Amino acid sequence: MAILVCGGAGYVGSHCLKELERNGVECIVLDNLSRGHREAVGTTPLLLGDLGDEAFLEEVFSSHTFEGVMHFAASSLVGESVQKPLDYYENNLGCTMNLLKAMHRHGVSSIVFSSSAAVYGEPEIAPIPEDSPCSPTNPYGETKLAMERLMHWCEKAYGIRYISLRYFNAAGADLQGFLGEDHNPETHLIPLVLQAALGLREAVTVFGQDYPTPDGSCIRDYIHVQDLAQAHWLALKRLLEGGESGIFNLGSQHGMSVLEIVETAKQVTGVDFPVKAGPRRPGDPAVLIASSEKAKKELGWNPCYSDPQTILATAWRWHQAHPQGYQTKK
Ligand SMILES: NC(=O)c1ccc[n+]([C@@H]2O[C@H](COP(=O)([O-])OP(=O)(O)OC[C@H]3O[C@@H](n4cnc5c(N)ncnc54)[C@H](O)[C@@H]3O)[C@@H](O)[C@H]2O)c1
Known part of the structure; x- marks a missing residue:
């Protein structure tokens, strides 16, 4: 079986x-x-x-x-x-x-x-x-x-x-460093930010600065x-x-704004990579945060790695070791 x-x-x-x-x-x-x-x-x-x-x-x-x-x-x-x-x-x-x-x-x-x-x-x-x-x-x-x-x-x-x-x-990425995120094309914020920290991208674009959030950028979970x-x-x-x-x-039940992710990535990597302002993207809600109480209560789920530092540190470790992603492209 x-x-x-x-x-x-x-x-x-x-x-x-x-x-x-x-x-x-x-x-x-x-x-x-x-x-x-x-x-x-x-x-x-x-x-x-x-x-x-x-x-x-x-x-x-x-x-x-x-x-x-x-x-x-x-x-x-x-x-x-x-x-x-x-x-x-x-x-x-x-x-x-x-x-x-x-x-x-x-x-x-x-x-x-x-x-x-x-x-x-x-x-x-x-x-x-x-x-x-x-x-x-x-x-x-x-x-x-x-x-x-x-x-x-x-x-x-x-x-x-x-x-x-x-x-x-x-x-984030595997705690042992063997697995990580390698999408092509990559559209997710954290790998994009880390590619900028590695010098593989010129800059990170923050889409929208005027959302009704404390720093004006979108908040995600x-x-x-x-x-x-x-x-x-x-x-x-x-x-x-x-x-x-x-x-x-x-979800983690905690929102992080795009600018907070960028700042945490700068701290974790020690690289002050360039950040550009871009327009809002259609259909991007200002805030998306999950209530995950049901999974905790019914499945006994106990998320423990979803603080921004751990997410970025594990992802950074993998990206540093695999700057071009996985070696096997198929
Ligand atoms: N990554 C996220 O943040 C996220 C968020 C919400 C939901 N999801 C969902 O989680 C799932 C996994 O996401 P991911 O980021 O790992 O995506 P991914 O693209 O890395 O993985 C999808 C895998 O499915 C394979 N695949 C696609 N179509 C196939 C087909 N017709 N036959 C056989 N294999 C096929 C791809 O080769 C790939 O290995 C997806 O269903 C996605 O919609 C992802």
């Missing part, structure tokens, strides 16, 4: 994979390496293929016995999703449909799913609890919400239980990827022990 980790060669998936294996869980990764890295999978078996390929999925499920699935695989660039909504629906919703169909055919009844704060859209309250209205403002968030709804109906019809984890801003990994392990355990489906926010 093993766990199928779809998207396990990516940033969050590879950290969760390591956590599952640390807890003695046998894992098999499925990834098409469109955005992931072979190196991040280490010695875990990797099934190289695409969730869009139903024949491949049938072969995977026929030749292994899975106790459950972790589903990280998705396209997740908000701007790109606005340009290419069909691609996003196909890769996110279409592939998840294929995965659920294969699970149903082969009697696999537990799935832990990577959802996102993007399902909330532009909420008026902070911190945001899970029962806040969902009103995504882009196709990426829409697909995440659609996948949650699909899993809801698949539970009713086929008994596939699910835990959907709505992450806020995943950040950064959650260390190791804390996300712990939550995935707890969610999987709950499902494998016969526990109920559920939807949980995963």
Whole structure:
């Protein structure tokens, strides 16, 4: 019996994979390496293929016995999703449909799913609890919400239980320094800031200086990827022990403004890199902070690495050791 980790060669998936294996869980990764890295999978078996390929999925499920699935695989660039909504629906919703169909055919009844704060859209309250209205403002968030709804109906019809984890801003790197964040293109603030500190970027652009926040820049909730990994392990355990489906926010409950991240990065790296002012980006809410009380109460989640210093120090260590990212680009 093993766990199928779809998207396990990516940033969050590879950290969760390591956590599952640390807890003695046998894992098999499925990834098409469109955005992931072979190196991040280490010695875990990797099934190289695409969730869009139903024949491949049938072969995977026929030749292994899975106790459950972790589903990280998705396209997740908000701007790109606005340009290419069909691609996003196909890769996110279409592939998840294929995965659920294969699970149903082969009697696999537990799935832990990577959802996102993007399902909330532009909420008026902070911190945001899970029962806040969902009103995504882009196709990426829409697909995440659609996948949650699909899993809801698949539970009713086929008994596939699910835990959907709505992450806020995943950040930081493996505490041992083996894994880190290497997206291409990179759109996340912390790697961009650290690339500027390494001299790989001319400057960091702060989009919007006039938000209704204390320093005028946007406030986000950064959650260390190791804390996300712990939550995935707890969610999987709950499902494998016969526990109920559920939807949980995963955030630190503390907002950090873009300028605060920049300042902390300057302190941690000791580099005074250049910072530029840019215009607001459409659809960027002023403040996004999670209420994560439900995950703490129901899953027993205990995030302990999500202070800005630890996030930036672990990420900096990885970026210094891997200035060009992973060596294997596929
Ligand atoms: N990183 C964040 O801050 C964040 C925040 C909220 C939600 N999420 C969600 O968490 C998940 C993981 O995010 P990440 O940052 O690790 O992304 P990532 O791009 O690093 O990882 C995704 C992995 O899935 C693989 N993949 C994509 N489509 C595939 C397909 N059709 N078949 C097989 N493999 C495929 C990619 O090759 C990659 O290895 C995504 O679903 C994302 O939407 C991420």
